[in-house]
Amino acid sequence: xxxxxxxxxxxxxxxxxxxxxxxxxxxxxxxxxxxxxxxxxxxxxxxxxxxxxxxxxxxxxxxxxxxxxxxxxxxxxxxxxxxxxxxx
Numbered sequence: 001x002x003x004x005x006x007x008x009x010x011x012x013x014x015x016x017x018x019x020x021x022x023x024x025x026x027x028x029x030x031x032x033x034x035x036x037x038x039x040x041x042x043x044x045x046x047x048x049x050x051x052x053x054x055x056x057x058x059x060x061x062x063x064x065x066x067x068x069x070x071x072x073x074x075x076x077x078x079x080x081x082x083x084x085x086x087x088x
Contacts, residue, residue, distance in 0.1 A: 033060055
C-alpha cells in the first residue's frame with residue numbers, strides 16, 4: 001500500500017520535497033499534479049535546485065514515479081497542488 005503525505009502547494013520556485021519528508025530520499029516515490037496548474041517535477045541526485053526548467057511537466061491528474069536523492073517540484077505558472085508519497 002502506498003503512503004501518501006499531506007498535499008503540498010507548489011509555487012513557481014523550486015522546492016525539494018525531501019527536505020520536509022526525508023523518507024522520500026532514495027525511495028520509490030510518486031508525485032501527482034492535483035491542479036489547478038501544471039507541475040514541473042525533477043528527480044535529481046543533487047541537493048542544488050535545478051537551474052532551468054528541466055524535468056517532466058505534469059498536467060492535471062497526471063502522475064509519475066521515480067527514485068532519487070532529491071525530489072524537486074514547482075508550478076509552471078501560479079500554483080499547483082501536489083499529491084506525493086511512497087509507493088509499494
